[in-house]
Amino acid sequence: MRDPQRARERMVETHIAARGVRDRAVLDAMATVPRERFVEPGMEEFAYEDSPLPIGAGQTISQPYIVALMIEAAGIATGDRVLEVGAGSGYAAAVMSRIADRVHAVERHASLAEAAQRRFDALGYRNIELRTGDGSRGWPEVAPFDAILVAAGAPEPPRALREQLALGGRLVVPVGDDVAGQRLRRITRVADDDYDEEDLGGVRFVPLIGEQGWAEDGSRAA
Numbered sequence: 001m002r003d004p005q006r007a008r009e010r011m012v013e014t015h016i017a018a019r020g021v022r023d024r025a026v027l028d029a030m031a032t033v034p035r036e037r038f039v040e041p042g043m044e045e046f047a048y049e050d051s052p053l054p055i056g057a058g059q060t061i062s063q064p065y066i067v068a069l070m071i072e073a074a075g076i077a078t079g080d081r082v083l084e085v086g087a088g089s090g091y092a093a094a095v096m097s098r099i100a101d102r103v104h105a106v107e108r109h110a111s112l113a114e115a116a117q118r119r120f121d122a123l124g125y126r127n128i129e130l131r132t133g134d135g136s137r138g139w140p141e142v143a144p145f146d147a148i149l150v151a152a153g154a155p156e157p158p159r160a161l162r163e164q165l166a167l168g169g170r171l172v173v174p175v176g177d178d179v180a181g182q183r184l185r186r187i188t189r190v191a192d193d194d195y196d197e198e199d200l201g202g203v204r205f206v207p208l209i210g211e212q213g214w215a216e217d218g219s220r221a222a
């Protein structure tokens with residue numbers, strides 16, 4: 001790729017800002033993080049197209065527009081503590097780390113988590129803490145969070161994630177009965193035991209596999 005900076009700026013203009021994402025911090029962060037470093041070797045030339053790409057272990061790095069849309073929807077701002085469930089390549093966590101104070105991220109595939117950690121180290125992104133495990137249970141030891149993003153589709157918004165929101169915190173999660181398509185929902189904790197829910201439109205994510213997601217065979221986990 002001859003000019004990655006130019007390719008990033010073009011991606012932000014044509015695929016993200018033109019489609020309605022307005023949050024300046026999100027647009028700036030997307031124009032900063034080198035997405036070509038988060039794709040598989042040989043796929044760099046496709047890094048700035050608006051599409052998901054394979055990252056190994058049968059998983060994908062999400063489409064840039066969807067990453068921007070979810071981060072904007074979660075209202076992530078300076079000073080925030082954020083949790084990402086489904087870190088995959090680490091790209092979305094890297095973008096959020098350029099805006100928030102601290103990003104905690106969980107990925108169930110150790111091979112993907114290790115590759116993501118190597119990328120964070122190489123790029124000097126030191127405010128991201130990543131672990132391998134089942135993120136459908138959240139990360140209770142470091143909760144509460146101002147924002148939680150789930151990058152995989154769940155049958156229901158995981159109860160553990162709602163409970164790990166700070167007051168005023170936002171959970172953005174794809175939800176649906178059909179593993180092939182979901183509705184993106186934003187759930188805001190307005191009081192201790194009171195949550196507002198909004199529908200943000202249709203999306204298509206790989207399934208959230210875990211205790212508060214789907215079982216490996218595609219049925220609902222207990």
Ligand code: SAM
Nearest residue numbers: 061086088089091092107108135151208209210
């Ligand atoms: N945000 C990622 C990125 O920027 O590359 C893309 C994520 S990919 C669409 C969804 C990821 O969620 C996959 O890597 C998958 O292994 C992971 N995942 C699924 N269920 C999970 C769970 N219970 N806990 C943690 N990660 C999970």
